[in-house]
Amino acid sequence: METTAIDMQANNEAIVIRLAGDSGDGVQLMGTQFVASTAAAGSDFATFPDYPAEIRAPAGTTFGVSAYQINLGAGPITTAGDAPQVLVAFNPAALKVSLPLIARNALIVVNTDTFSKRNLSKAGYDEDPLQSGELDRFQVVAIDLSRLTLEAVSEFGLSKSDAGRCKNFYALGVLLWMFGRDLETIERWVEQRFKKSDLLKAANLAALRAGNAYGETAELAAAVPQYRVATATFEPGEYRGIRGSDALAFGLAAAAELANRTLMFCSYPITPASPLLHRLAQLGELGVGVFQAEDEIAAVCAAIGASYAGAIGVTSSSGPGIALKTEAIGLAINAELPLVIVNSQRGGPSTGLPTKTEQSDLYQAVYGRNADAPIPVIAARQPGDCFDVAIEAVRIAVRHMTPVMLLSDGYLANAAEPWQMPNMADYAPITSTPYVRDDAAADGASAAFRRNPETLGRAWIVPGQADAMYRVGGLEKDIATGNISYDAENHAQMSQLRADKVDAVADFIPEQSVEVGGTSGRLAVVGWGSTYGSIFQAVRGRASRGVSHIHIRYLAPLPKNLGALLAQFDRVLIPEMNMGQLATLLRDKLGVDVESLTKVTGQPFMVTELEAAIDDVLAAIGAQHVGTQNERT
């Protein structure tokens, strides 16, 4: 097979790259380093790792493929991209699983050394695809990556396996050349990372440089264009890359700082919620306590105990674990205690698809408890946004003395993007209803049930406070004293209070804004959560045709103006990674007529899928009417 040169566009607004290999190939590391260089080069980016479902599948199998996808270019980049234009495949299995995903005329870099008979058959290839013509429509750059790497590091006398492990840096060197990047950022990182082993440091640097040099040589330069990727115009400021679960962890810690209380995070491991646990376990210096409980029920109950004792109690899980917590959430509602429940959603039902993303726990969040048990629900939309949403969740919980459900998902948990550092001075302190002891009252108990008439949050009195001892629990309680009450009228009042409290949140949240497009028009594309990026991209080009993107952060209660806003559009389309749950919510709460666009494959929406769906709707309603233009991008 010959490397076929295909004309490629050398100036790119944005480009999508996918790195794929065995778990042992160091693909994730290669990806994050390429991103570091991307950040240094001033492009916007979004990334998403695609881990295998198995812990460590046998080498060479398709189910053992680990991948990393990067979308980079001029901003705003809001998704990890649809169809990669560049694929780096470390072995036949990686090629096999990636081919259906990549662009028609993508450039494929393959490590030919791995295309042995054994590996081909492990990947399920009867014929060598490098020979069979199957790749003809792509531009293939075949590199003897393993051999070249071994040569490049031979002088260091590493064991064969250690030497082989440098091949991700060799490949990275090639990739950096393709994108015209200098090696400096990466070199600094390698020096830092391997500072304990001069040998490994030298070998990896050598591999990196050799790969880069390989690109420079005639061998490659003839066949492959060097990509020039546009840089983004960021707001001035200080930036870092951030992964959704890290932003969530930092946000929770920041909220505790704003409230000047300990953050007590009580959890039980579960995919894809565990990264949040792992990150918070490293934040002790921020006054974060982490308790790994025996199960999800114990986790939520310990968090409730922590809140009862005056800390910010937070618990986290994904769908099946949240299901187990629902009984205890009712207790926090009844006891009027702050509590944040983070749900990193995954594919379901039941154990479902733990490593795949989905946004199908909205029903559970809004309606999923016994009895009338409303709680506020808010959702994060992008990795960096997780930070603010976490602060908001804690703020609502403390202000209104209520459990709050925060929805994230498997995509957000692992996706990363550049993020402007927050200025903590911009955030108001987080406070609760103050303690006032009415000396006239017969006992101290009633002090705990004085409520702020606007927030309906009660005073957060904690054990240790003298003269305000109170008793509280899961039985219906007297509205003024917290004592058990079987009184019919009291129950009606308390039920109303619980409903009003959640409604009261709407008085404190911003009105619903429009992300892209006008405040009226032909079609509102309404989303929530991690579909933000794809919807944003899809609508961006269509704002002039009367299409707007509205993205809901506050799902319960909904922003007060949302109904009126949606009424300004002829049609409402709701793309969701579930069977239509937000659609239910909007019909219920606003009585609006909506159309659902559902995707339940465990995969995020592609921008092109959304574009097609929007175009279909536009075609159906005809091309006449165009609403007010009020672009906000």
Add this chain to the structure above:
Amino acid sequence: METTAIDMQANNEAIVIRLAGDSGDGVQLMGTQFVASTAAAGSDFATFPDYPAEIRAPAGTTFGVSAYQINLGAGPITTAGDAPQVLVAFNPAALKVSLPLIARNALIVVNTDTFSKRNLSKAGYDEDPLQSGELDRFQVVAIDLSRLTLEAVSEFGLSKSDAGRCKNFYALGVLLWMFGRDLETIERWVEQRFKKSDLLKAANLAALRAGNAYGETAELAAAVPQYRVATATFEPGEYRGIRGSDALAFGLAAAAELANRTLMFCSYPITPASPLLHRLAQLGELGVGVFQAEDEIAAVCAAIGASYAGAIGVTSSSGPGIALKTEAIGLAINAELPLVIVNSQRGGPSTGLPTKTEQSDLYQAVYGRNADAPIPVIAARQPGDCFDVAIEAVRIAVRHMTPVMLLSDGYLANAAEPWQMPNMADYAPITSTPYVRDDAAADGASAAFRRNPETLGRAWIVPGQADAMYRVGGLEKDIATGNISYDAENHAQMSQLRADKVDAVADFIPEQSVEVGGTSGRLAVVGWGSTYGSIFQAVRGRASRGVSHIHIRYLAPLPKNLGALLAQFDRVLIPEMNMGQLATLLRDKLGVDVESLTKVTGQPFMVTELEAAIDDVLAAIGAQHVGTQNERT
């Protein structure tokens, strides 16, 4: 105080009686015996016991009052009645808690012997209400019940406490006289009940007869009218009285008989679900196994295991316990196993009001699981109806191989009514998709995942079956083999299958009918569950004014014609004992505009409350339009 004679109507279409006393006063027994005589006399009836929340509160306290309410007369009697016209109060506490409930001019029979200073103060009376004039607007019949009973049984030489315990029979004797009943039914029962103790038999009979004679004497006859209560026109047939939880137990056992399988009932005690457990524990001869598990999770899991092994697996609880079961229900969905989950709803959230009724777990039933996890939901409306609904639940579960949620509530669990014996020949056998082994298939596993294209139910293959071994679990499974599948397209197909399966149920259930009134009109009053009786009564008198009563048994999926039916009405009013949950469901599924009438006091609706609400709506929409009349009562 003097007994004041008030003119009372001596001929009653229906009359409501309330018996109230200490837990030790035998009020419940007296009530059931009065009902037995009512049945024998040919009146329709409905009863509801009102137990104290405490197990055994101190004697004489208001929170220790146990009551029993009976509504009897010409049919259809569908509720235990609003305001009792006759009250029998065994002590001051019973009087105190009952007064706010009874009709303006009710007749009150009090046991004056208990009106001691001590008892009055325990009940919170500063003054003796028999003296204070507080009862002037009622007709009071003051009887020295304790003393008279002691006298009546003195000849038997019982201990004072044993003798005192006969006073419920003395009071029953009085009551039977007031209603012109002969003593025969009760005498037979006493003989049967006390067949092991001649002494107790004789004493209770003596008390009963003495009470009856007391009525006959001038002492009472002058002051009190004898009530003549209308008899009902029942369909010819064999009848018995039935309590909701008993009907549910019998229905489940009947369903197992129709399916010719063992019923395996796995539960954990909780109020008000326990009576179902207790009753089923007595039905061993019907092939019913009862397993009391260590908690609700174990209970539902054992039921799933039982279904997996070929029995009808049933689990039961109330709201908080159902919350704990939700994760496992997802497993049954994924594994496509039949399972019936009975929820006897109670006041909430959290532990809430365990002994009070509410219908606030509809959200939980329909939406309350992680992920897209739809299941059929059906609700019982009246005590006897529980029998048929139980059979329906099992039928749907087995036909479609799905978990089914059956909603009952605290009111239904304890309420009783006359019930025509079912003819089991009228019920079709319950069958599942048959096992077909395709010898061409590579392994037997796929036999388990052959689905009936109409029901989408898979073959219910159970361990022990040779050559059809299959593996299944909570991970997403291959649509054809049940093996683990991470495939995107397969997940989309399975998600659709799960949705379609629940939708398919709609092809097998009857169309929505109208209970009272026409199929179009000014106002549809739409209910579900145990509000049936009150809505029925309230609408009955208003059918001619364009009001209809529609009562939904199948809540998920809704009957196919429901949307079209509701569209025939100008307005839709939804009375619910919650904050508006069916309203959500109808807005979601049908996009209809509805009004909620909510009551969250732990008490059923009064007929008068509903009448007033309906009249308000009628007044609001004006008196012009009257829909097609098509009375069905």
Add this chain to the structure above:
Amino acid sequence: MNAPEKLSAKDYASSQEVRWCPGCGDYAILKAVTQTLAKIGARPEKTVFISGIGCASRFPYYLETYGFHTIHGRAPAVATGVKLVNPELDVWVVTGDGDGLSIGGNHLLHTLRRNVDVNVLLFNNEIYGLTKGQFSPTSRVGTRSPSSPAGSIDEPVSAGLFALGAGARFIARGIDTDKVGLGDVLEAAQAYRGAAFVEIFQNCIVYNENVFAAFTDKSVAADAQVRVEHGQPLIFGKDRDKGLHFNAGSLTLEVIDAKARPDDVLVHDRTNPVIAQLLLAMQPPQMPVALGVIRQVAGTSYDSAFVASHVTQLARTKSITDVLRQTNTWRVE
């Protein structure tokens, strides 16, 4: 500040009307607890009673301390959360045989093995009281109840042996109406740093009356109970003439004549797990029931270890602003 005034038992009673059945053993336990609180001079505002659901679990409402009546079986988990945040609080968990050993068995297990510094009072009445009398995991085989009309078939769990298997370091037992014995046990439990597990035999007069009569009845108590004391021979009986002897051949306990063979009487060692196992397994009528502190071994309490395991002992020593910058950052001008 003034020295806190000395409170009497009455001062620890809340204004709530106590609503157990007349004659219920819970009343006596409530009294023993308030007396113990008074005796040790507990500060009401530093004292927290946390319970699950059941008759026993109504306990917190009746005390003028902080009280949290949580959900069925979960009190140990809630209590753990409280202690993590404030190890200074004196936290008591009140639970029943159903609450603590049926639905809540897992949390009890983990709270005991972690050695969280709480005092767990398990009111064992061998029945589900609040839900009207179904058999519980401690009910004896053959217990007839609404859910086991033909008699229960489940082999009961022994609360004490379960706790031992869970790794509990403090295990004690008392009887509801045994004021002195129960008081001593409560005091010892409160003084112990770590998870103190106390099983209290409690008479449910309505659903399981006299189920413990075989060893609690006055007429038999002396011969059917052995009150253990660390370092003392295990002697009991009206005339203190009975002793527990360890038969090294069969590795079992036997009752011997303590007066005839005083040297053969086993001396209680609350740190020895074999003794704990043997004592906890004893059942009437063959053997006396062991009461008092059966096991007590020192250990690190979880809450103190928890605080210590956090780099800054849960103090906020850095700001989020700093921590966010502990990575590659770049400036856009």
Add this chain to the structure above:
Amino acid sequence: MNAPEKLSAKDYASSQEVRWCPGCGDYAILKAVTQTLAKIGARPEKTVFISGIGCASRFPYYLETYGFHTIHGRAPAVATGVKLVNPELDVWVVTGDGDGLSIGGNHLLHTLRRNVDVNVLLFNNEIYGLTKGQFSPTSRVGTRSPSSPAGSIDEPVSAGLFALGAGARFIARGIDTDKVGLGDVLEAAQAYRGAAFVEIFQNCIVYNENVFAAFTDKSVAADAQVRVEHGQPLIFGKDRDKGLHFNAGSLTLEVIDAKARPDDVLVHDRTNPVIAQLLLAMQPPQMPVALGVIRQVAGTSYDSAFVASHVTQLARTKSITDVLRQTNTWRVE
């Protein structure tokens, strides 16, 4: 009907590709299980493997028997339901240290105390494998993991002592790669009527490699393991020169020179709870680790008692039509 043909170990393997990490101890256990099934001539259609969630719990997918991969921690409860309906089935529960002792501790407790006739295989790798390596309830204090970067502080639970405290009547132990020893234990467990609890030390090569090396490593095994056999002296060591001696003074076990003091070596009695407790508590390096059937006492299995406790042994002897009439009825003409 024909006599069922004899199946080989291979016949019990399903067509599913096994997907544990290369080198995982689970492979060896899978092999031991299929070999045991072949040896005992298990009928695949009468054999059911039920698991929770975790690496261990993928087990059922790899066997050509009935298999149910349920939810995290609940396999014992599902298995109980299966046995209630069909006590004839040979039901195996496969669980991990997280699945069985963390979230699932309560169900394990109750399944053991009820003595449900299932064979519970608990793969103990002292880590949460599937969720990528957090410490588990059997992890030793100080285990560094993503959720315990400074080392875990939780005192671990001993699977064996927990089972003993739960009232388990059959407790055994094996090592993943110890084909013979594990095979024997599996066979004994399968033969036992009642709940057979088997702890298998399993090496998680990715997250907890060699955590059991102190007693499983070939170089130390003979001196660090004692294979117990009912009625046989507890002797071990490369030269079978070490013996376990029960010190009746301190009530503890000691290692003595078995050759010098053969009569002082304790003879294993699998019915004695003291011996079980002592053996299960032994930890390396001071003491050898006990392997084999440590406890076995006969008892009624729950499922048979369950059937027997139902008046008609779960047979339908009456029709609903009759039963509905066992009360006051009346006719309306």
